[in-house]
Amino acid sequence: MEYSVRIDLTKATTEFRREFAKLISDPMCLANLSRDKDRKVRASAGGNSHTLNANLEKLAKDAEPCVRKAVAKNRKTSHHILQELAKDEIEDVRISVAENANVPETVLVMLENDKSSRVRYFVAQSANVSPESLDKLSDDEYIDVKIAVAGNPKTAESTLKKLAKNELWPVQLEIIKNPSITKEILLMLVEDSDKSVRFYAQKRLETE
Numbered sequence: 001m002e003y004s005v006r007i008d009l010t011k012a013t014t015e016f017r018r019e020f021a022k023l024i025s026d027p028m029c030l031a032n033l034s035r036d037k038d039r040k041v042r043a044s045a046g047g048n049s050h051t052l053n054a055n056l057e058k059l060a061k062d063a064e065p066c067v068r069k070a071v072a073k074n075r076k077t078s079h080h081i082l083q084e085l086a087k088d089e090i091e092d093v094r095i096s097v098a099e100n101a102n103v104p105e106t107v108l109v110m111l112e113n114d115k116s117s118r119v120r121y122f123v124a125q126s127a128n129v130s131p132e133s134l135d136k137l138s139d140d141e142y143i144d145v146k147i148a149v150a151g152n153p154k155t156a157e158s159t160l161k162k163l164a165k166n167e168l169w170p171v172q173l174e175i176i177k178n179p180s181i182t183k184e185i186l187l188m189l190v191e192d193s194d195k196s197v198r199f200y201a202q203k204r205l206e207t208e
């Protein structure tokens with residue numbers, strides 16, 4: 001025998017509505033919660049994978065950054081909405097777009113030119129970024145972005161070779177850990193001037 005429970009959300013506490021919006025799967029109930037007066041309730045609805053696209057579209061334009069950020073993180077958010085959120089004025093929202101596991105390559109291409117080095121860092125870390133974008137990001141002025149490129153398995157051999165030749169040891173050590181590194185690059189790094197780079201490159205060669 002199945003039982004259904006009716007909950008009057010108008011009488012529920014804010015804390016309850018926040019948690020309830022994270023856990024439920026009823027799109028109609030989530031539609032109501034997406035219009036809640038409390039921003040964290042709306043954020044919970046925006047992050048719920050069962051929230052309908054039409055409601056996510058409205059939440060993506062919410063005045064509160066935490067709500068837009070939740071929509072940007074949601075794996076069910078459409079590519080169109082992610083494309084709009086990639087233009088958001090708030091850095092954390094754009095970072096959440098870059099971190100989204102389902103972000104399309106076209107949106108990452110938009111973000112590879114972002115003014116924030118933190119956004120570009122997460123683009124370089126993405127599993128969906130193209131080798132062409134990674135090659136462009138390998139010339140970034142910030143070392144953290146270069147390190148992310150060096151560690152991404154999608155980075156092309158030619159880009160890894162360029163970084164191995166011209167960069168500082170933190171970048172080279174990340175190249176050594178990259179699962180896509182070739183024997184040719186390792187042989188190059190065992191001759192490097194830095195002792196640590198030579199040591200770890202030799203160690204990796206021995207496991208190949």
